[in-house]
Amino acid sequence: MTRQIVILGASITGLGVAHKLLKHTYPLTQDFKVTLVSPSDHIYWNLASVRGIVPGQFKDDDLFQPFLPGFDRYPKESFEFILGTAHKVDLSSNTVLVNDGREIRYDHLVVATGASYKDGMPWKPLKDHQSTLDALHDLQSKVAAAKTIVIGGGGATGSEVAGEIAFEYYQKGKEVTIVTSDKRLLPTLPEHISQIAEKELSRLGVKIVHGTKIARTSRTADGKTKLSLSTSAPDLIVDLYLPTIGETPNTSFLPSSLLNDKGDVIVDEFLRAKSTTSIWAAGDVTGLEPKQAKYAEDQAVHLAKNLHNVLQGREPVEYGTSCLRVIAVTLGRSKGTGVMCGWRLPSISVWLFKGRYLGTDKFRSIANGERMLMSAI
Numbered sequence: 513m514t515r516q517i518v519i520l521g522a523s524i525t526g527l528g529v530a531h532k533l534l535k536h537t538y539p540l541t542q543d544f545k546v547t548l549v550s551p552s553d554h555i556y557w558n559l560a561s562v563r564g565i566v567p568g569q570f571k572d573d574d575l576f577q578p579f580l581p582g583f584d585r586y587p588k589e590s591f592e593f594i595l596g597t598a599h600k601v602d603l604s605s606n607t608v609l610v611n612d613g614r615e616i617r618y619d620h621l622v623v624a625t626g627a628s629y630k631d632g633m634p635w636k637p638l639k640d641h642q643s644t645l646d647a648l649h650d651l652q653s654k655v656a657a658a659k660t661i662v663i664g665g666g667g668a669t670g671s672e673v674a675g676e677i678a679f680e681y682y683q684k685g686k687e688v689t690i691v692t693s694d695k696r697l698l699p700t701l702p703e704h705i706s707q708i709a710e711k712e713l714s715r716l717g718v719k720i721v722h723g724t725k726i727a728r729t730s731r732t733a734d735g736k737t738k739l740s741l742s743t744s745a746p747d748l749i750v751d752l753y754l755p756t757i758g759e760t761p762n763t764s765f766l767p768s769s770l771l772n773d774k775g776d777v778i779v780d781e782f783l784r785a786k787s788t789t790s791i792w793a794a795g796d797v798t799g800l801e802p803k804q805a806k807y808a809e810d811q812a813v814h815l816a817k818n819l820h821n822v823l824q825g826r827e828p829v830e831y832g833t834s835c836l837r838v839i840a841v842t843l844g845r846s847k848g849t850g851v852m853c854g855w856r857l858p859s860i861s862v863w864l865f866k867g868r869y870l871g872t873d874k875f876r877s878i879a880n881g882e883r884m885l886m887s888a889i
């Protein structure tokens with residue numbers, strides 16, 4: 513009987529696993545079919561969204577690409593796409609209920625549904641292709657029109673967004689402020705990296721307010737946003753507020769027994785969901801490693817390898833998490849910082865490998881299943 517591999521989510525992780533299985537495993541054992549479920553038939557290159565909100569920087573197809581043509585190269589019977597959102601997973605019947613009412617049976621389920629940002633911010637895909645596209649266009653117009661912009665959060669996304677806007681409008685009369693609850697930007701990175709980021713963003717004219725939470729937001733009668741702060745500082749009234757906080761895993765459709773207290777899927781050393789034999793998870797949906805494309809890709813490659821083994825009657829192998837952090841953060845279009853295995857990344861290397869194109873140069877071949885971000889498929 514044909515075994516059903518159901519993959520939920522079609523971004524870096526889900527597409528990577530699907531292509532690996534169809535390219536490397538299917539030629540060896542044709543008794544399975546991959547069914548991919550996603551609310552969009554386009555992959556969204558969210559890594560470049562921080563620059564995508566600045567008008568004129570990217571065309572829509574630099575950030576959104578259809579991924580179905582990439583599956584035309586495989587036998588028709590090996591692949592099916594379902595446009596929809598997983599609504600519920602039933603562990604007793606091995607089925608996924610999709611939002612259109614369809615029930616799909618699985619022999620192996622791959623959860624690659626990633627994470628989303630709060631407040632409808634398109635740093636990650638929204639509920640479907642059109643909503644994400646519309647949100648991005650809307651932000652481009654708002655960024656162009658705003659004179660005062662506050663960015664909530666001083667992590668990598670907040671720092672990159674501030675840098676992109678400040679770089680584009682340097683000395684052109686836009687006031688860009690980051691409000692962060694931490695004592696420094698990039699609080700999960702070494703202190704000297706934070707100092708580099710703060711110095712470069714300050715040089716671009718970004719104001720940084722530390723140790724302050726945005727407690728409440730409300731709209732004013734003239735269409736501005738009022739930000740009430742956790743400190744005794746007066747409210748801020750701004751043209752545009754861009755929150756970059758509150759990333760949460762997309763796991764509401766899974767039984768809570770598979771999740772930790774943050775909602776991440778708990779996986780074992782084989783990337784299998786806790787206490788299951790046929791549910792696997794990788795990428796931002798797990799809490800295994802930082803929510804970054806590098807780790808999503810490493811996990812997707814390993815998960816595909818384990819399914820490759822299992823489908824051929826062999827044992828899965830352990831995934832070795834990376835103990836050393838690698839992260840590159842852009843600071844405007846010409847500078848950046850970051851760390852690799854404890855070493856500071858020089859600004860020029862961040863620009864060369866990330867900042868120049870933010871991965872948009874590789875995006876079409878990733879969407880088409882010809883390569884992953886850092887490795888070949």
Ligand SMILES: Cc1cc2nc3c(=O)[nH]c(=O)nc-3n(C[C@H](O)[C@H](O)[C@H](O)COP(=O)(O)OP(=O)(O)OC[C@H]3O[C@@H](n4cnc5c(N)ncnc54)[C@H](O)[C@@H]3O)c2cc1C
Pocket residue numbers: 520521522523524525526549550551552558559560561562596597598599624625626627628635636637638669762765794795796797803804805806807808840866
């Ligand atoms: C602004 C920003 C910049 C970033 N820059 C970098 C960077 O420079 N380098 C780096 O390494 N990482 C970066 N990251 C992190 C990177 O984007 C993620 O690690 C990566 O996207 C994770 O891929 P994923 O496939 O696991 O999940 P996601 O990209 O979150 O994709 C999940 C997919 O699942 C779909 N989905 C959600 N719910 C369901 C459901 N119920 N049913 C079916 N499908 C569903 C979603 O629509 C989406 O397509 C950045 C993140 C952000 C927010």
